[in-house]
Amino acid sequence: MQKYLTVLFLIVLLSACNNNLSRLSKHNPSLGLSHAQNTESNYNIDLSRDAKFTSKSFKYTDTSGKEKFINDAVKDEVTGEMVSMVYLNEIVVSAKSQNIPERNGVIRLDFIVKIPSILQDSRWQIDMLPVLSRGKDTMHFNRILISGEEFKRAQEKGYKKYEKYLRSIIPDDVDFLEVYTDLPNLVLFLERNLPESRVMAGERDDDLITAFGVTEKSAVDHYVKQWLIDRNNKRKAEKEKYFYKYVKNPYLLGTKLDSVIQMGNGDFAYHYSQEILTNDKSSKLFLNLYGQVRDINGMCFELNTSDTIAYNVSSMVGFIDTTTRYKKKIIERKATATMAAFIDFKVGKTDIIDTLSNNAIELEKIKKALKDVLSNEVFVLDSLILTASSSPEGAFALNQSLSSQRASSIQKYCEAYIKGLDEEIVSYELGTKNEIQKTSPLSEVNSLIIQKTIPEDWDRLRILILNDTTLTNKEKLLECFKIQDLDERERAMSSYKREYKYLREKIYPQLRRVNFTFNLHRKGMVKDTIHTTEIDSLYMNGLVLLKDRKYEDALAILLDYKDFNTAIAHISLGHDRSAEEILLSCPETAYKIYLMAVLSARKGDEEQAVKFFLRSKELNFSMAYRGGLDPEISSLIRKYNLNKDLFE
Template identity: 20%
Template sequence: MNRQQTYKLFFSVAGLLMIASCSRPITKTLFLQSGRPHIYLPTNKEEKSGGILSERVSYETKIDTIRPAHKPALDDEDMKSVTLETFTVVADRPKLKISTVRNGKINLTFLMTVPKAFMDNRWQIVLTPHLINGDQTSALPPVVLKGSQFKKVQDEEFAKFAKFEKDIIDPSDYDKKFFDQKKHSLFTKNLQHKYLDHYTAEYKRLQDYQAWKHIAEVRIMNANARREGRYYQRLNDKAIEMLGSAYNDNLYGLDSSKVHRGFSGRYNEEHRKNYLDKKLSTLTVDKVPKNYRKYFEKNFTLDSLKNKSLTEKDSANIAKHTYFFKDIAQNESKIKNKDTHRRHLVRFPEVENPALSDSIRTGKDFVYLYSQDIDVTEDLQRKLSVIVETRVTAMDQSSWHQGGVDTLNFIVSGMNDLVDKTLISRLDEADQAIYQQGLDRLAVRDYRGALNIINQYPDYNSAVCLAALGYNDQAIMLLDRITATGKADYLRAIVYARMKKLEEAKESLFSAARKESTLAFKVEIEPEFAVLLETYPELQEQLENIGDGLDEM
């Protein structure tokens, strides 16, 4: 390499490095701005609005919304103040919510917000909530926002992969697509020609053999005929001589029988056979040319000639080896490595099972009311937390990621919160051990299992189990038979509210608040009382006044 070529190579590489150094990821703006996606607990009004708050006008009622009857002053723990560069964002929303068990599920509802600085058509935003249950963390269905340009690229990639999938041949169609008919036909045709050539050669050789044999046999027969003719000629000449002698003897009165006996004794059948066997020829193998001996030994004729022909089994056996195996290998590789090809062709796969998949609207903040039901299981903790992970992926595959900045806490409230554990003390030691098993089942919300145990000792906790299982009439009947404590009246109010007996529910709540003041402040978090509080707007204040009055006494 000369000096001029070296300089050209150097400047080419330097130019490429300069271009690469000037390249910046599309997501660079996210690293240079102060806004962040956040999650909040919704206000009562927000929670009644479904979906994207700024866009949708349909509404649905969430009966476990905390009703802000009294708004206490926020302490340092409730206030969240985050300084971001030149301005301060203050969020005065609470971070804790009580979520009530309903039909074996709890509902998690919160607001997701994404500032308009994130709304760019060149990327996709995925907001993934994570539920923290003790030491276990599980992902909830994500919210996906796609920019129009990003979606166009994604759709093009999926179209390429769809074409790739369409080009894959199903193995059941290999005979149609990958069978080399030309090769198969050529091979079978050549084989058939070989069979014909072999037959023709054998046919010609057999014809030649038969022609030679015909000539040889004619020659031998003619020679043998001549030899036999000469033998019989001489024999008969001798017979004439014998007869001449016999007739002479007879003429002179001599015994001619002696002459006859002499002739017959010498020229008998044995003499004839011995003479002719020596003189007559036969066609033996040693007289046959070597190339004809196999035919002679097996007494072959043209009728003995067998030809070879292709059978269906032969054709099928040949067919197994006349495919386009290179193409099959390529197709098999596509099937085997389909996921790898998908990864190569589709840089931006679809997010599976999203709670929402929507388009990015530039210039606008995104606000979404996220709602998800969670199954209540034995390992579900009383306190749950939710964080949201944000990932932005741009058309150039650059990304921006943010872990959970905000943490929302949910307290799981169920019928087992109303359990009175002190009732175990009324039992003897043996029964206490059994009763404790029922309390243990209540602690993990196994109300049916608990009822099977506690119902041996019908009491208030039995009524809790019946109410939790939806046996409202049976729960009321049992409550009517036991001591009317504050908790018993409170449970009675819940059951009456379910049964739409709102007046009876209200009176039961008053009775409960008079007996246990703390119950007056629990009403607003019970979903069963949502309709009751809407029907009697002053009820909450009346109950709290009763509670406040008892506390001051």
């Protein structure tokens, strides 16, 4: 009878809990989400009347000579006395959109989460998730968890039950014989039948056998509590099962709760602050609040999504000067292009073999260079200087002869290629009716080739030795360069066996090369130089980065220009002093004067900030509206009523 009464009690209890949670569906409640107001303090702006640099009353003279007295007091229409103005913060704001500033590459969002009293129950937990939309991307902020007292106690009770379950599991590092065997009887058996056994000391010997044929291993296995091993393994395998059995509502990580305000009507309000890094999609942000209610039994009720609130993010990028920037460029009539090729020859031979070493690759490089130069639409070839050099191995006279003959072989190779290239280009022009007028047939280019040789390139060898980081005894090798006779010099170097071996294997191959020097001039150009301008692509790339709010990257490019846009990058990163130095040298515009007002406000110089702001309005009245977007200026507008002319 007692069993059935207990079951009946549980059914009634669960039914009561479910009904309690299900009543929410009748009221269809939702969480409230609204903007937090007057967050200038988040940007380190001193609004106190006793701030160090605050001027309570001062005079401003506009460009027409008219004087205006600025103060934070107004004339009482009844008594005629000047009285202080006190601006009261708004209590309730229904606007779904708010203007907020971006400072130092960071946007700070402040909003109020309101929980109606109907959602407050000691047995419930409210789980709220703010989700920010920025372009196509979404960002989940840390969740807000509000737990009732009974819910919290039930949660803690569940964890205690689970901890008790975990303590019932035998750890893996226990002594196996001590825990999992009938140790007293095992010891007694071994003492009587296998006194030589050292299994209790951790040394097992499966060859030990009793007089009646029982091995040491069989004896130990006989006294093992297999039921205990099986039970422990089962408990380890079912840890997750029992966690969810005992813990209906696990603790959630990554939660946040800044402050709690209890409102007069029984609702709760939570002030939530979150900083995010800016990017190119940060001009418009949207925020929603998702939530659910859980009871102590793990039952959930999904709340309606809150209304969407929006943020219009103001930044200094709106002041960017987008004027295309040009840079001066000097165009020379003459130009030079060079390349090097490493053609290998057999010992004592001068004919070119394309299958030897890397010759095939090097020859392709030569042909590509020739074709690129000769088919270029901008430049015309004046001459091609072909310089062949060799290493110092062997006699100088032989090297001189080989260098000359090898240079001739390479020249002939080039001439043969150019001849074939001539026919190819002529065929292409005829096929497409290309109107390019050639000053001379390509077949005549061969006469422009000038052949030179460097039998033994000692100058380059010296440079390679000095620059090599592996070679040892460089001093001894360089001492040999003082020997005037080149053959004797080379023999002296060969006396250093290890170093000379390294020279032949690593350094000498770099001396066997052919240098191509193409002397060119621009088609149709008569003067030696022309001065022109072109778009400064580097600077314009900096502007793109600045518009995308990648301030560090933009400043890295704009830093050397020290112009208005450089100042914007500095201001956006909080480099106020650097920005001010640059702005002082910039032409006077409404944008410049307005930014000077921002910098003055950041320094706490209210008088100068107000004067700069009023001056910027004179130059461009739209600055009056811009001032409401920046906390540095909007606080001054409210304090001194600087935009009263908007309503006159």
